[in-house]
Amino acid sequence: MKRFLKYIAVVIAAALTLASCSEEKKRQVLLPNISGKAGEVVVVIDKGNWEGAVGTVLRDSLAQEAPFLPQREPLFSLVNVPQGAFTSMFQVHRNIIVVNISSSVTEPGIVIRKDVWAAPQTVIYINAADSEAAVRIIEENSAIMIATIEQAERDRIIRNTRKYEELKLASVVSQMIGGSPHFPSGYKLKKMTSDFIWIEYATQDVTQGILVYKYPVVEGEQMLDLDSILENCNEMLKNNVPGMFDNTYMMISEAARPGIEYKRYKGLEFAEVRGFWEVYKDYMGGPFVSHAFYSQDGKDVIVLQAFVYAPKYDKRQYLRQVESVIYSFEWAKDAKESDKD
Secondary structure, eight states: OHHHHHHHHHHHHHHHHHHHHHHHHHHHHHSOBOBSOTTEEEEEOOHHHHHSHHHHHHHHHHTSBOTTOSSOOBSSEEEEEOGGGOOHHHHTBSEEEEEEEOTTOSSOEEEEEESSSSBTOEEEEEEESSHHHHHHHHHHHHHHHHHHHHHHHHHHHHHHHHHSBOHHHHHHHHHHHSEEOOOBTTOEEEEEOSSEEEEEEEOSSOEEEEEEEEEEOOTTSOTTSHHHHHHHHHHHHHHHOBOSSTTOBEEEOSSSOOEEEEEEETTEEEEEEEEEEEETTSSOEEEEEEEEEEOTTSSEEEEEEEEEEOTTSOOHHHHHHHHHHHHTOEEHHHHHHHHHO
C-alpha cells in the first residue's frame, strides 16, 4: 500500500510539473517578444536616487569593466528610466531592474521574476525602506544579480541557436567526447583529428571560434588547476592552430595571467578559464573563455574553448555569443532527453 501511495505521489508530482511547464509555455506565447539590445539593462529608479548613492553602487556593480577584454567595455549597458516614465514601451525590455525605495517596504531584499511583461524577460526587484538599505542590499546581492542577467543573456542566445542549429556539427563532436554544444547556423568544421576539433563562424572582419579537445588524465596530478589547464592548452594550440606564417601558432598570452573559477551548471562541474590568446611571432590576438571538465568515464579532460578575433570592433557581445555556445554543452544522452521536452 505504501509503495502504491508513493507511486501515486510521484505520478501527481510529474503531472503538476508538466502542467506547470505547459502553463509557462502558454504564458510565453501570449506575451509580446522582448525588446532592447543584447547586454542592455533598464534600471527603473527616480532621478534623485539614480544620481545619488544607489545609482552609484548600481553602476559600480553592473557597469563595471568586463574582465579580460582588450578594450574597456562595461559588463552591461545601463539605461535609466524614471518610475513615472516606465510605460509599456520600456516594460517589454529584455532585462529590467525595478528599484522600490519606500518606508512602506516590509520585506527588504531582491526578488527575481521571469516573463513579467514580455518573454523571454528577466526582472529584478530591489525593495528597500530607504536609500541606505538599498545600497546595502545591492552590495550584498550584486553577484546574484550579475549572474542572473548573464545567464538570461546566454539562455536567449542558446534558445535562438536551437531554432537554427547546425546539427551535423553536434554529431561530429559527440563522436569524439560523448556530448556536444549546440552550434548556431553558419558555424563550419575547420579541422578534425582524433582528439581535436576546430569549428568557427567567420566573416570578413570577425571570427568566432570553438576548439574542442581532450587529453588523458595523469594519475596523481591536479588536472583542473590553472597551470595544468594552460600547459595542456598551449600544447594543443601549438600542434593544431597554426598562424598565417611559418613557425607561428596560437597560444595563451603571457601579458595577463588568465583567471579561473570553478562552476556547476546544469549538473556539469567545470573549471572556467578566461584570458587572452595571441599568435606566436605575429600580431593577432583576442579574448577567450574555456570550460575544462572530466569525461564521463573519468579517463580524459575535455576542454571547450571559445575565442574571438575582431580587431575593428568591441568584443563584449561577440565573446558572450560564442561563450553561450560552450554553455549549451550537453552529454549525448541528456541532449536526447531534452529534445523530447
